[in-house]
Amino acid sequence: xxxxxxxxxxxxxxxxxxxxxxxxxxxxxxxxxxxxxxxxxxxxxxxxxxxxxxxxxxxxxxxxxxxxxxxxxxxxxxxxxxxxxxxxxxxxxxxxxxxxxxxxxxxxxxxxxxxxxxxxxxxxxxxxxxxxxxxxxxxxxxxxxxxxxxxxxxxxxxxxxxxxxxxxxxxxxxxxxxxxxxxxxxxxxxxxxxxxxxxxxxxxxxxxxxxxxxxxxxxxxxxxxxxxxxxxxxxxxxxxxxxxxxxxxxxxxxxxxxxxxxxxxxxxxxxxxxxxxxxxxxx
Amino acid sequence: xxxxxxxxxxxxxxxxxxxxxxxxxxxxxxxxxxxxxxxxxxxxxxxxxxxxxxxxxxxxxxxxxxxxxxxxxxxxxxxxxxxxxxxxxxxxxxxxxxxxxxxxxxxxxxxxxxxxxxxxxxxxxxxxxxxxxxxxxxxxxxxxxxxxxxxxxxxxxxxxxxxxxxxxxxxxxxxxxxxxxxxxxxxxxxxxxxxxxxxxxxxxxxxxxxxxxxxxxxxxxxxxxxxxxxxxxxxxxxxxxxxxxxxxxxxxxxxxxxxxxxxxxxxxxxxxxxxxxxxxxxx
Numbered sequence: 001x002x003x004x005x006x007x008x009x010x011x012x013x014x015x016x017x018x019x020x021x022x023x024x025x026x027x028x029x030x031x032x033x034x035x036x037x038x039x040x041x042x043x044x045x046x047x048x049x050x051x052x053x054x055x056x057x058x059x060x061x062x063x064x065x066x067x068x069x070x071x072x073x074x075x076x077x078x079x080x081x082x083x084x085x086x087x088x089x090x091x092x093x094x095x096x097x098x099x100x101x102x103x104x105x106x107x108x109x110x111x112x113x114x115x116x117x118x119x120x121x122x123x124x125x126x127x128x129x130x131x132x133x134x135x136x137x138x139x140x141x142x143x144x145x146x147x148x149x150x151x152x153x154x155x156x157x158x159x160x161x162x163x164x165x166x167x168x169x170x171x172x173x174x175x176x177x178x179x180x181x182x183x184x185x186x187x188x189x190x191x192x193x194x195x196x197x198x199x200x201x202x203x204x205x206x207x208x209x210x211x212x213x214x215x216x217x218x219x220x221x222x223x224x225x226x227x228x229x230x231x232x233x234x235x236x237x238x239x240x241x242x243x244x245x246x247x248x249x250x251x252x253x254x255x256x257x258x259x260x261x262x263x264x265x266x267x268x269x270x271x272x273x274x275x276x277x278x279x280x281x282x283x
Numbered sequence: 284x285x286x287x288x289x290x291x292x293x294x295x296x297x298x299x300x301x302x303x304x305x306x307x308x309x310x311x312x313x314x315x316x317x318x319x320x321x322x323x324x325x326x327x328x329x330x331x332x333x334x335x336x337x338x339x340x341x342x343x344x345x346x347x348x349x350x351x352x353x354x355x356x357x358x359x360x361x362x363x364x365x366x367x368x369x370x371x372x373x374x375x376x377x378x379x380x381x382x383x384x385x386x387x388x389x390x391x392x393x394x395x396x397x398x399x400x401x402x403x404x405x406x407x408x409x410x411x412x413x414x415x416x417x418x419x420x421x422x423x424x425x426x427x428x429x430x431x432x433x434x435x436x437x438x439x440x441x442x443x444x445x446x447x448x449x450x451x452x453x454x455x456x457x458x459x460x461x462x463x464x465x466x467x468x469x470x471x472x473x474x475x476x477x478x479x480x481x482x483x484x485x486x487x488x489x490x491x492x493x494x495x496x497x498x499x500x501x502x503x504x505x506x507x508x509x510x511x512x513x514x515x516x517x518x519x520x521x522x523x524x525x526x527x528x529x530x531x532x533x534x535x536x537x538x539x540x541x542x543x544x545x546x547x548x549x550x551x552x553x554x555x556x557x558x559x560x561x562x563x564x565x566x
Contacts (some may be wrong), residue, residue, distance in 0.1 A: 149460040152502050152534055177432040179462005182502075185534055219435050219465075219524055230550070232536075241502055241536040245548040248531055251435055251468055253515075253524040265528040267513070 009122045011165055011207040015173045015199030015218060016099055016132035020060045025204045025216040027064050029129045030094060032206070037067035038093035038127075045074045045108050046100025046133040053098045061096075072114075080112035089117040092126060099132030103144045106137060106162060115163065128165060132173045135199060139171045140164040143183065151182040155238035159187070166207045168260060169195045176200040176219055181249075188225025189233040189244040195260065196223030210260045213274065214252040222258055222265075224248040292405045294448055294490040298456045298482030298501060299382055299415035303343045308487045308499040310347050312412045313377060315489070320350035321376035321410075328357045328391050329383025329416040336381045344379075355397075363395035372400040377410040380417030386427050388420045389445060398446065411448060415456045418482060422454045423447040426466065434465040438521035442470070449490045451543060452478045459483040459502055464532075471508025472516040472527040478543065479506030493543045496557065497535040505541055505548075507531040 010032040018025045030038055040061045044050035050073055058069040070088045074080050089095060095118055097105065109115045122128045128138075136142055142162030151157050159170075170187050172180050175198035184196030199205060203218025214220040224247070231244040250265050252258065257266040257274070293315040301308045313321055323344045327333035333356055341352040353371045357363050372378060378401055380388065392398045405411045411421075419425055425445030434440050442453075453470050455463050458481035467479030482488060486501025497503040507530070514527040533548050535541065540549040540557070 148462055152459065176435065176462070176465050179431055179459070179464065181462065181464035181532075182459050182504075182534070185532070217524065221465075230548070241500065243534055243536045243539055245533045246531060247533070248529060249464075249468070250528045250530070251465070251526055253526045256526055265513070 009125045010127045011122070011138065012127065012129035012204055013135035013138055013171050013173075013197070013199055013207070014129065014131035014204040014216075015135065015175060015201050015220075017174070017177075017201035018131055018204070019202050019217070020056065023060055023064060025202065026060055028204075028215060029096070029127060030061065030064050030066065032127045033093040035093050037065055039068045039070065039091055040066045040094045040096060041070040041072050041089050041092035043072045043074065043095065043097045043134070044100075046102060046105045047098050048100060050075070053100075057096065057098065066094075074108060074114060077108055077112065080109050080114040082114070086113050086117045089114065089121060092121060094127040094129065095121060097128075097130035097134030097137065099134055102133035102136045102142055102162075103160070105133060106142065106160060109163075119165075122165065135173050136171050137162045138165045139169050140167050141170050141194065143170060143172050143187065146183055148178055148180045148183055152186050152242045153239050154233060154236040154242055157183050157186045168193070169197045169212075172196065172198045174201055175221055181221065181223070184223040185225070185244055185247055186242055188223055188228065188247060189231040189242055192225040192228050194225075195263075196225070198223060208274075211257050211266070211274075212260065213257040213271070215254050217254070220252040222250040222252065224250070224263060226263060292408045293410045294405070294421065295410065295412035295487055296418035296421055296454050296456075296480070296482055296490070297412065297414035297487040297499075298418065298458060298484050298503075300457070300460075300484035301414055301487070302485050302500070303339065306343055306347060308485065309343055311487075311498060312379070312410060313344065313347050313349065315410045316376040318376050320348055322351045322353065322374055323349045323377045323379060324353040324355050324372050324375035326355045326357065326378065326380045326417070327383075329385060329388045330381050331383060333358070336383075340379065340381065349377075357391060357397060360391055360395065363392050363397040365397070369396050369400045372397065372404060375404060375409060377412065378404060380411075380413030380420065382415030382417055385416035385419045385425055385445075386443070388416060389425065389443060392446075402448075405448065418456050419454050420445045421448045422452050423450050424453055424477065426453060426455050426470065429466055431461055431463045431466055435469050435525045436522050437516060437519040437525055440466045440469045451476070452480045455479065455481045457484055458504055464504065464506070467506040468508070468527055468530055469525055471506055471511065471530060472514040472525055475508040475511050477508075478546075479508070481506060491557070494540050494549070494557070495543065496540040496554065498537050500537070503535040505533040505535065507533070507546060509546060
C-alpha cells in the first residue's frame with residue numbers, strides 16, 4: 001500500500017515524559033525548524049493543568065533559544081475559532097501539542113479554524129510536534145483508550161478519528177513503560193494495513209516523506225501486521241480473546257529508521273546524513 | 284535446532300493468577316494425570332506465605348477431586364533433602380509448584396534430593412505443573428527479574444539457570460498484564476535460538492513432545508527471534524538501548540498450538556483431538 005507522506009513540514013511524535021534537562025528530543029524539535037530563534041506555539045488543550053504544562057515548556061523552549069513561546073490556551077470549542085489564536089499559529093515556526101487526553105484534542109479542535117491553521121502552517125513547512133496525547137492524535141485513526149493488560153480481547157482498544165497528519169500508521173505512546181504491545185497487536189488484527197508505531201518515553205519519531213526516523217534516548221517499537229497469516233478477530237464477540245499469528249516487530253533506537261514503502265528497517269549506515277540531520281541541527 | 288521434548292509426563296506452565304472458581308486451568312492439570320482421584324503434591328517454596336498458599340490450593344484441588352493434597356513445606360536447603368518429602372513426592376500423580384520468587388526455588392531446590400524426586404516422577408509420567416515463579420523455573424535458562432519498563436537495555440533482564448524441565452524455550456509469566464514483551468525481545472536478541480513463551484494470567488501451556496498447546500481463558504504470546512536480521516546487543520555496554528529487527532510474535536488462545544520443530548502456529552483443526560484432550564479430561 002501507499003503510505004501518504006506527511007505534508008511539507010517535519011512531523012514529530014514523542015512517546016511522553018521527554019527529558020527537560022538534557023532535552024535531547026525537544027532541542028532537535030526546535031532544530032528541525034532551521035530557524036536560529038524559532039517562534040514556538042504550545043497547545044495545552046489536552047491537559048487538565050494547562051498553566052503548569054505551559055510554564056514547563058515555556059522554560060525549556062526559552063532555554064533552547066526560542067524567540068517567543070506562545071500560549072495557545074484553548075479550553076473549549078469556541079476558543080478554537082478565536083482569531084487571535086489563529087493569528088498566533090500563523091506566525092509559529094514550531095507548533096507543539098502537549099500531553100493529556102487525546103479525546104479532548106479531537107473533540108475541541110476537530111474541524112476548527114485553529115486545526116485548519118495548524119494544517120496550513122504544516123504545509124508551509126512549519127514543524128508540528130506532539131508528546132503523548134499530542135502524538136497519539138496525529139494519525140488518521142487514533143487510539144484513545146483500552147487497558148494494556150486487558151487488551152487482545154475484541155473491542156478492548158478504543159479508537160477514533162485523529163487529525164490525520166500522517167496516514168498508514170497508528171501511534172501509541174508510553175509504549176514500553178505501560179506494556180502496550182498487545183494494544184498494537186489488536187489494532188493490527190483489526191486492520192493489518194496500519195503500521196503500529198509504539199513510542200517509548202523519552203523517545204521520538206520524525207515522519208519524513210515515506211520514512212520514519214527514530215531519535216532520542218528511548219525505544220520505538222514498530223508493529224508490522226501486514227504479513228499476519230491468521231486471526232480469529234472477525235469471528236468473535238466483544239470481549240473474547242483474539243489470536244493473531246506472524247506479527248513482525250522491530251525495536252529501533254536513535255539513528256535507525258524504517259521505510260514505510262518497503263516495510264523494512266533502515267540502519268544508520270543506510271540513512272547516512274539523513275539520520276544525522278536532526279542531531280546536527282541542535283548542536 | 285532440535286528442541287528437546289519434556290520427559291515422559293505432561294509439563295504445564297501457568298502465567299499466574301489462575302482462576303480458582305471456574306478453575307478451567309487447574310481442573311485440566313488434574314485431568315492430565317488420567318487418574319480419577321489423583322494425589323497432588325504442592326510445593327510452596329517460592330512463596331513468603333506458604334500456609335495461605337497451601338490452604339488455597341488444598342481447597343481447590345480437593346474440590347476438583349484430588350484424593351490427597353500433600354503439603355511439601357520446604358523452606359530451606361536442609362528441608363530439600365528430607366526423606367519424608369521425597370517419599371511424599373514419590374507417590375504424587377501431580378506435582379504443583381506455586382508462585383512467589385523463582386530464585387527461592389532454584390536456590391533451595393537446585394541439586395537437591397527433592398528436585399531429583401520431581402524429575403524421577405516426571406519421567407515416570409507424573410504431571411508437573413507450576414504457576415508464575417513455578418512456571419518460570421521450568422526452562423533451562425530462567426528469567427528472574429528486570430523491570431519491563433526498563434528492559435531492552437543491555438543487561439536489564441536478569442537470567443539464571445532454571446530446572447531444565449523443558450529446553451529450547453524461555454518462560455515468562457504475567458506477560459500481558461505486566462507488559463513484558465520487551466523482556467522477551469531482549470532475551471531473543473541475546474540468543475535467538477530460544478523461543479520466548481510469554482504466558483498471560485489465567486492462561487497456560489502444555490509442553491507435549493515437540494509441541495506447545497495453549498489452554499485457559501488468557502493469552503499466550505510466543506516470541507520467535509530465530510529470524511532476526513540485526514541487533515546491536517553485542518556492541519553495547521550494560522544499560523545501553525538495544526535494537527532488534529524482525530522479531531516474530533504470535534498471540535495464541537485456547538485450542539491453538541505451536542510446533543517447536545517447524546516453528547509455526549498450529550490451528551485447532553490441525554491439532555484435532557490433541558487440542559481437545561485436556562478439555563475432555565476434566566469434563
